[in-house]
Each structure stands twice: as C-alpha cells, then as structure tokens.
Amino acid sequence: MKVCIIGSGGREYAIATQLLADNPEISLDAIPGNDAMTFATIHPEIAATDIPAIVAFCVENGIEFCVVAPDDPLVLGLVDALEDAGIACFGPRKSGAMLEGSKRFAKEFMVKHGIPTAAYAEFTDVELARDYVRKAAFPLVIKADGLALGKGVVIVQDLTQAEAVLENFMVDLKFGTSSAAVIIEEFLSGPEISVLAFCDGKTIKPMISSMDHKKIYDGDEGPNTGGMGCVAPNPVFTKEVAAEFERNIMQPTLAGLIADGLDFRGCLYFGLMLTDKGLQVIEYNARFGDPETQVVLPLLSSNLLDIFLATSAGRLAEAEVEFSARHAACVVMACEGYPENPIKGNVISYDSEVAPFLVFAGVKRNHNGELESSSGRVLNVLGFGESLSQAIDSAYQHVSQVSFAHNHYRTDIGTKAREIEAHHDL
C-alpha cells in the first residue's frame, strides 16, 4: 500500500515509524518530512499547506492513503480536497477541524451540547472587549479565536495587561485574522490531562492519557512552547476521573458531533483540566498532539494502520484499540533560545544503541551528511518501563547519550506526575 504522511515534526516521525514497524510492506512518502526520515521518501519542496500541490502529488503517484497530521492543512481543508480526488485520509474534513480552528466554534459547540468548560464571552469588536475587561475580575484568559502556533493564549493578571493583549491581538492583529476575534475566559486551575481518541464520526475510542509540559523551563517557568516533554499514562487520570470523562465529556462530544453532522474522522484531542468543579474541557484539537503522540503510540499494542483505515472508512467499531500496561516518558531536546530565538545549526551526535529511542523533528542534514539542529524542537528522547519512575529514568539516561551544542531540555519531566502518583499510594 502507498501511504503518504503530511507534516515534518516529531509527531509525524513517530506515526511513520509506528506504521512501518507493524506494516513493513507499505511504502511511505512524507510531505515535507524531515531529513532524518530515511525510512520514507521526503518532499521538502512541497509545503504541508500547499493543498493543490499535495493533491497533485498524491494523484500522480498513486497514493492510496494519506495521514494528515498538522492542524493548519486540516483547517484549510486538505482532507476535503484529497477525498474529493478519491484518496482516503486519516484526519477530519474542514468542518470537523473547526473544533480546533476556531475557539469560538468549539465553545459554542460545548455550550450547546452541555460539555463542561470555562465560562466565556466572545468578541469581534475591541471596544466591547475593553468594556468587558474593565468590569471583570482577574486573572482572566484571553484567547485568539484561530490557529496561532500555540501562542494565542495569554493569562492576564490585571487590566493593564488585558488591554495590552487586546490591542496586540485585535488592533495590531498579531496573529492576522486568527486574532481579529477573541474569547475571554474564566481562569481555571488544576492539573491538566491530554486524552487523544480515535473517532470515525459514529464511534469514539480513547487512547491512554498523557501529561504534557508546556512551559520552557523547569518548575513550569517561562513562556509556553509547543511542548517540552510528556509522560503516559497520566496519574491524575484515575479510573474515577476516566469514568467522569467518558460520561460528561467524551460521550456528549460524540453525540454533539453526530447531532451537528460533523462526521469527524481522525484523532480528537481533549485538553482537560481537573478543577475543584470537576473535569473541564480546556480545548479540543483535531489531530494528534506533539509530543503526546510520541508517548502514547508506542504503548499501542494494536496495528495503527488498521485503526487508521477503519477510522477513515467508518468501521472503527470493529477495530481493536488496545494498549499495553507499560509507561512511557519523552524529553524534548530543543535549541537554546527556543521559543523566541533558537540557536540552530549544530551537529547532533549520539550513541548508536540509543537510536531506537530517538524521534527526530527539527533537523537538517549538512553537506557532510551529519544531522544538525534546524528549528526550535530538535528531537524527542524516549524511555519506557514497568513504572512511571523507570520510564522517566530511562528517558534521562538516553538524553545523557545525545549531544549537540546549544541544546536545552527540561530536567523535571514527570516530576509532578511522580509526586501525584506517590500521593495516591499513601
């Protein structure tokens, strides 16, 4: 079977290696892919958002199945265009991807279908938004409506900050049309949980939970990033919390998708927070998370390609989705200076025995054939074990076997999870 994956990061590398491990007979193209993907034919000349070029490539090359992993091509309607050209896909059509592509759309969906989420107001008029924050209590959360590379959410502590963010988003259009509209949300607190789920529009099957670490520095300090590390499963997601999730969030979401005719076929990502008012939805994403995918998929014991094909064809009810009882940890090695000014272009070296635990993302091959750091998040280092502690220790052991100049990684991935787990054991 000829399969094509869209994207170039660690998430796509992890999906690709998992597909090939279970199905060595498939041939794989990656658009654009990255230079470490030696197992695929990469196409750096085609952008992940160039819909006509991707459709033309897939048609001309007899691609039978396409996995669309990143948010922007999904929101631009790549799956609609590919399916209209007769190519089956894993990933929602534009109508379903709006759950990620517009936070207003997602909030309206949640309110309509009774799904617990922070109270909010939405604004397209900056004057009305200013009036609202002048009368509000702080902290507040201001979110750009559209996609903003994970940087469109700001927690503001006072009126001065709130007015500055509104100016920046709605008047200066920091994220273009994505921030022309905003939502202003009640501030919630509590531990966060990511749950990915396969959904074919009629059936939904959750994967194991995970815990992301979004801040750049240890102790959750500094600015938000795309994600600096992950552990799975997430110890906050106990059996009781999982039951609450299924009852109050997952099933009502599926019922809402069906009622609204969204026919969502792909990976639905639930960003959750366990607050003192119970589990709340912070956000939906319409795709696999990065780096959640890197810890969740290796624990999947079922065949990923079979699940993708079943999801695409609306046969998910028949597909086996089973996970092992092991634990996984992922430490993201980034460039020093990420997210603002990453220092790139340094050669990466590692012990050969650690290669199976490395997932490459922001890398380029130089003229000597060596891999160099080429964008913010460079590679992900994995560890596995029978316990959370074993997985974390193993991941850091592997990190010590990788080096490149001007790297930065967090040294406390999983620390909070370990503390929560220890607390459960008391």
Ligand SMILES: Nc1ncnc2c1ncn2[C@@H]1O[C@H](COP(=O)(O)OP(=O)(O)OP(=O)(O)O)[C@@H](O)[C@H]1O
């Ligand atoms: N109402 C809230 N109260 C407190 N913190 C919040 C709230 N909403 C969002 N956050 C924090 O901001 C982070 C990012 O928010 P959100 O997930 O909505 O943005 P995003 O840019 O779509 O993220 P991603 O890049 O993961 O898709 C959350 O993980 C959470 O830590």
Ligand SMILES: [Mg+2]
């Ligand atoms: Mg999001």
